[in-house]
Structures are given as structure tokens and as C-alpha cells.
Amino acid sequence: MTQPSAVGERYLRRTFEGMWELFAEGQGPLGTNGASRRYAEFGRVALPPAIGRPRQSGGDRPPGTVPSWLPEFLWLGFGLHSLEVGPSSGWPYHRTTPSARCLYPTEVYVWLAAGDGLPSGLYHYDAPHHGLDLLRSAVASEVVGRAVGRDLAGVTAAAFVTSVFHRTAARYRNYAYRLCSQEAGMTVGCLAFAAEACGFRPAVCYRFLDQAVQQLLGLPDGIESPFAVLTLTESEGPVVPPELTGSVSVSAATANLSPLTVPTEESTTATPQFCPEALELDSSSRLVRLDSIRPCVGDATGCPPSAIAPLDPVADGTSEFDCGISTFDPGALIGRESGPPNFQPIPVSMTFAQLCGIVRRATTGEPPGDLRLPSVRAPLSIFVVANRVTDLSAGVYRFAPGGPRVVHNAPVGRRLQRITRSTNINACASPAVLYVCTDAKLYLDGFGDRGYRIMNLEAGALAQRLSIAAAAHALAARVSNGYDTPALRELLGLGSSWDFPVFQIFLAKLRLAPRYRFPLGGCT
Template sequence: MPEQAAQRYMQANLIPPDPREVDWKAAPPLCKLYRNCEQIPCAGTELAPVRSDKDTRSSGGSIPGLGLGQIGQMLADIYGFTRQCYQPSILAFLNIHEEYIYSLYPSLLLRSVPSGGALFPCEVYLLVGSESEDIPAGIYHYDAAHQALDILRRGDYSTLLQSALAHPQEPPPVITLLLSCVFWKDGFKYGAFSYRLQGLDIGTVISQTEIVARHAGFSATLHYQFLDHILNNLLGLDPLQESVYAVLTWGQALHLASQEVRDKAKPLLITPDLAKPVPEAMPLASIAHWPLVEAVHRASLLDTREAFRALHRLAPIQPPAEEEYETTALWTPDPPLDLWQARHSRHSANGFFLPQPLVAKQLGALLHLCMRGTTNDLDDYCEVLQHTLLYCVVCRVQDIPSGIYRYEPQRHALSLVRAGEMTSQLQGVLRQADHMHFYTSISFFPIGNYQSGLEVYGDRWYRVQNMEAGIIIQRLYLAAAALKLHCRASLDFNVPQTDAFLGLGATSTSLVQIMIAPECLIYQQYEQSLRI
């Protein structure tokens, strides 16, 4: 059974290697650069925001007025570099690992999305159709270092893309983003544990894409199911080094094709042009470096249409059956927080918080948009995310008693799971005490059900479940930034102990922890803006 690979990976309960054991010289370049590749500069031109409560999916299929400058700005908002951070190296001061000591104050390039270790394993590609206004039809790679589009292939590949998707859209989109995962980007540091991180990282980019598209007045439709070998070949990728994880289409009236339309899709036509190699990029290490990760990844790939699943095959995740507990209604901000405005101020706290309480209105604003649904090829359009629950451990929030709560997004309310002071128990589930839960105001835990998803989608569900958790991470980060609070996502907790602490059932598990509180400013690093 191919599902066994993901189950074995989860049962291994992997942890990151000791930093002193990492071969820092094996670190790949931060940016993927193509050699001898033609480029199209795409300096940004700000799009006028669309502030409307109307469904942005309700008008024409084209994207009027979306030219090169606007697309360049959207790509910069999604995945461009926003800040340069200078931070003192603890390893340097302690002289623990001399090979890592590039300087006493190494710098990091940051983006509008968080990433484990600021290593950013995601790469962004663009498929442009023939109806684009001023970008020639073709396949492009977004070069964030030079704010340009690398030309990988010329020509309209929209028909090929439609044939490779499980549920193509009507009409075909003019602009499509393909998000890939470069396994060695963070694998050199985190080893086999990086496979868990990578789905979360790609999920934050998915979330940011949806937020930027919504600001521009149109929708982003998310595809998890596609023929991997077709899209990887289209981008010229070695699937054991880099592989497409998600496809997002931009438009204003993109409706998922019915099952009947999908079954009648034209057969794949591999044109002679597709056999031509794309420009060469620096080769990276293979995922085969970790046999268990390679097994999960290979089992996750979809090679035939028979592997596709119809819409709504997987039932929404259900909370555990329990007695009715006290419910606390939350304040609803009007207007809602503008997550797009917070993209440049998104900040990952270093784990040192101030022991100051939040007010209940801040908690209501944080939660208001974090579980909003997406349009995707699993469930079509839903008002809330269908396959992830959100648990909240309240430590310091005025007018809300301390305890464990489950967020009910359709009612915008908290359902009490267990009352009482939880900071000591929360601190106890950490693998390393590198941050203090005694100072954290609130901790969020996205909860998933791997078992039910694996039964329907096979091993591919492991990365899909983590991508949905990543969507929540990015929304909480931006909401915290909009409220001038600080946020930190972490996987540094013991999963079985945390599941028991939260009172989860046998099939549910905690995916990631997101801590929010006012930050102790004395520990902040110096950051320089790189805004485009």
C-alpha cells in the first residue's frame, strides 16, 4: 500500500538535527538563478485596491488592466524580498561551530511570508496565456533577486495545463502560478524533518497569493491534484530535486469543471517544443539523500488520471464528539482587518514575549479571517476551511478565562474544551525551552486528520494537509502584524504529548503551533526595508 510511506514518516516522529551537526557549507543559494537566461524586468506598479463585499468570482473571465507592472507588483507582494535582517549569531559568540561563523552579525533576507530558518524552499513560476495584455505567452520563473521574469519557454501552454489538472476551469485562466518545492533549500539544515516543514512553507505562499489576488479584485483558485510529470517536465524540473506542489489560477469567473467535463478532457499532446530543454539552473542535491522522504514523495506523485478524485470526496473534518461546553462569542471587526496592508510589517518574533494580556477584541480580530475558505479542487468553494480545526490555548486575554478552546469559524465563537491555567503544561510539551510560554498571550494549534485524508488521496494528503495549515499560519501572521502584535510559528513541540494535552482523539493531530503576544523589543534584530 503506497499510503504506508506517509504513515511510516509520521510514526518516525523526526526531529531536526543538532545545529552543530549541520554541514553549513552545503547550503544552497537563497535564490534559484538560471544561467544565460533571457529576462523580462517586471518593476512593480501598484494596483488600485478593490474594497467590496461582493464575491470576486462573479464577473468576466479575463483580468482587464493587468499588465506587466501590475503582475510584477503582485509577485513582489507574494514572494519578493521585503527586509534585510541583521542578527547576532549565538553560535558565533559561543564559538560552537566555526564553519558557521560567516560574521558576528550575519544577515537574512526576509519576505512577506515566514519560513523555517528563513530558507524559503518555495519557487514561483508563471504560465501566461495568449490573451495576456503585455506579457508574451510562455512559461516564466520569478527571479525575486532581480525582480524579473526568467523566460523558460515561449508559447501558449494553457491547453497542456488544462489537460494536466484534475479539475480544469472554465474559461481557461490567462495567468497561472505554479509553486514548487526545492527540497535541499531547507533540507541541508533540517534533514528528513524538512519534508514536514515544506508543506507548511508552500501553504503560506498559497495564502499570500490569495490575499494579494483578493486585494486586486479577483480570485485565486487552488489546485492540489494534477499530473506531476507533465508540470515538472514543463518547468524542466528533476522531481527528486524540485517538484510542483500547488497550482493557482488568477481570474474573475473561474469555475471548476464538472466531473463530466474532466472525463472528456482532450488527451495530452506533447509538442516537439516541450522536448526542448529549459535554461540551465544550478543543480541541487536529490531528495534520495533521505530514503524515507523519497518514498513518501514518490508515492505522492500522480501519474494517471485514475488517481484523480472527484470534488467533495473527503468529508469535512469533525470535532470530537463531546458534551456541550460553554461557548464564548467573539467580537467581529467592521471593517475586517486588511491583511494585505500588513504584508511588509509581518515579523517572526524570536520567542521572547512580554507578559501582557491581549484584549478580547484583539482575539476576535485575529480569528475573524484565519479560517476563511478557499476555492480548490478538493471542495470547490467553501466559506471556511474544510479539513483543519483550530484550537486556542488562552493564557492572557482579558475577559476570556484561561483554558483550551476550539474555534468555531461559522459562529465566530470559542467552544471551551478544558478550563484552567495551561502555561505550565504548555511549556512541558516543548522539546527545547527556547521560548517561554509563561509570557505567551495565546497559542494556536491547527489540527488535522491525516488518516481520513490518506484513505482518499493517498500519500499526497500529507503535504496537502500541511499546506492547509500553512494557509492559517500566514493569515495569523498578517493579522498579528496589523494589530502590532508579534507572532512565531514553531514545530519545536512533542506531537503525541501535545495531542494528549489538547484532548484530541486518536485520529486527530496537531500540525504546528503559532504563538502571539506583545514582543520584548530588547531582543528584536535590526531590519532594513527592501520594499519595491
């Protein structure tokens, strides 16, 4: 177990309980919407459109052609899916994952094993232009495996999720690390969904040698950091690649890696002055030894003693929990919608069956990972403020095995509107507001300062699954951090100062507005 320093708890309190004081220290101008790095001097692979293409097995493809699953996986998991225009359109470019003010600090890199069409190597995915840049060719699984700390011999591909801090820090300063880790978590959830849609068994790795992965990908230190690795497996066997035996040092993992120079972006040199506290936490979160964090081996539920409890995905056979959508329906992912900047939804009701279906679909999609044994679930819980849900009285509920449990059996919409502080969001008009909550002490005690990052990553993956499930019921899902944490903690009945609502998601039916979205089917 890695002991947390004062850095992790201080940043946790600052970005949740002291968020408004943090904002009062100053905010900068907005950056470039939909920014993405271009590797002009590297080998370029144009990907075919992600939709409307017949699937091909490996033996049916000409040598050197793109695997048929790859464009779909990358586009569904991280691609640019629509262009929005119109008088009420705030930000034009939209991907399959939401982003604070559409600043998109997240980047995705993919390693392909040998023998699947394209040359084995490490690629950067250029989402706005739906293409790949070859960074390193003929990268053996042993090289990638040493950085990740896993035996990747049976893995088809691996996706690396990183974050470019300055894109968000230019606006949000020291608050940026929370937003970057939240978005990275939602991207992990999206990529895992896309991997399943493409027939893979995904697994998430949060324990890796940060410096080794940085050198592997050529990430500039203090500018861009790796947050997670998603492995894709086709063959039978363990979903989570086996851990390497013996200790692996950073020097050993990077011994044969040649330097990789990547393009720089404007304002990157100013990142330290934008967010020194965020960079301090990022530095203190890095692993130099894989055994400094061990998998959790708690009881079968991983339940902490507080109100936070992992949600059992089995609902005791109650038919209301039917999700009503295909397990791997890409249409639900493409249909995910956050709504316009001025979030004023139609004040209509949703059904209890819809609400339970959304929660069940989200809680049955958790991919396995390297943090816990298969029997131990992440210490996340889902609460709901029900404003207009048929067959469910207005109030506050915590989801538990068998259905919602009452926290407050009375309308709380007006109280929630005061807690929500974001004047551009009408909380009372939302039929239901979902909250992903956790006991942050479990993360910091179990994973040290890295626990702050992991908490947001795991909560973000669950939040993205909730958003996708809502889209299947033609509901928008607006993620907003604009709430008073102590007041919301009291509303949800969270008794400990370590219990935190990490995500707030407004479900809603959107009004017609002069904003028009043109779908982009993953075209170059």
C-alpha cells in the first residue's frame, strides 16, 4: 500500500470543498475548441470511414490494410462524431465523450500487435481527422509490457489514454487536474464500450510505470501524462493480462527505447504557471515501482462502512431493471448528448423502468482491471434525486440490490437548484439527477496520491456508461461539477467528510433549439 502525502488530500479538498475559492484565484481565456496534436513528419495512415463498412476477418484482408475493427473502435471510443452550428450553438465540435467547454485535453494512442493488417507499432490517433500517425514501428509486446507491467503476449492491441494539461489549465488553472482525470475516465468507459462492440474483451490498467510510458509515447514531461491503459483481447484466457514476475524498473523498461520528439503546441511552456498545484499532484502520483500499489483483496463487495456501497448489478429479478437496449448498441453511444450551454430542458417525466434500466445497464458494463480481484467491485455508489419519475415519489434515493433505498422522501428540487450554483442549468426541470459517489479515503489509503486520479477515472467510466444508457432512452445526460459539495453531501445523506459526490448527471428531454448537428461518420 502506498501512503498518501499531504498533496493528495489537500488537492482533494481544494477541488471539491474549496472549488469556488479556487476559481476566485482567477481563470484564463478559453483555448482552441477540439484541439488535437498533428504529427506531420511521421508516417500517416488514413483510416476508412468507421460506419457502413463490411467486417473482414484477418485472412480476407490484403496485406498491409487497416483491420476492419480499428476505425470503428477508435471512432466509437474517441472520435469526432458531429459538427454543431446555429445561433444557440456554443461549441461546434463534439466527440463521443463529453469535455468541459469542449477543450478536449485527452489524447489516445494505440499499440497494435503483429499480424493484424497494419505493421506492428505504436500509433497516435488524430480524432478530428480520423487518421493514425505511426510513432514507432515494430514495437514488440515485451517492450510495451515492461512499461505497463503486464505480459501482453495474448493481447491484440492496447489503447493509452493521456491528458494534455494546458488545454484545460489555460482556462481552469489549478482545477484542471480534476477535469482532465474525469474526462480521461469517461474516455476509458467509452473505449471499453467500443471494444466490446467490436468483439473484444477489454481490461483496464491503472498501475504502470509512468515515466516508462511517457518515454514510450514521447510525452513531454509536465505537459502530457498517461492516465490509463486499455488492453484488447480476443482469445480465450485471462481478460486482464498476467502481471510480470519480478520487479521491473523504469531504466529496464526504457533501456532500448530511442528518443521520440513530438510536436509542441502553443502555450505549453506556460503550463507550470497555469497549474502548479495540479502538476504537483501529477508528479506525486507517479509510480516508479509496480509493487508500490497492490490489488485490493477486501471482502466480496468492497463495501466501506459509510453510506457509500457498490451497486450490485443483479436486481433480484425485478423486471423494472431491464435496460431495454442491446448490450453493445453503438447507436446509443453515438446518440449521447450533453445539451446546449444553457441547459433548460422540457419539464417532463421519465418512468421508473427507464431510470432503473439506465442504472442497471451502467453497472453491468464494468470491465475488469488490475486494481482489484474479480470479486471486489469499485467502491462507487449511485444516488438519484427524483423530481419527476412515475411510480417513484419525489425525493432522494440510493440504489442498492433490489432497487432504490429512500434517503429523503420529499421533493428537493428547489433545494437542489440552490446547491447547483450553475445558473445556466435548470435542475428543477430535470426528471432525475444521478450522482456517482465514493469514499475518497479508500482511494487515498489504498493507492496513495494516485488515488485521486484513480477515483476520478473509475467514477468517470461509470458516468460515461450512465450517459450512454440514458441516450438509449432518448435522454440527454449533462455532466456538471457546479455544486456545493458540503451542501450536496448533506442532501444525499452522506455522513462522512470523506464521502464525495464525484459526478453529477442531469437527465433530461431537450427542447427544440436553433442548433443543428451534422453527423460525421469517421471520415478523414
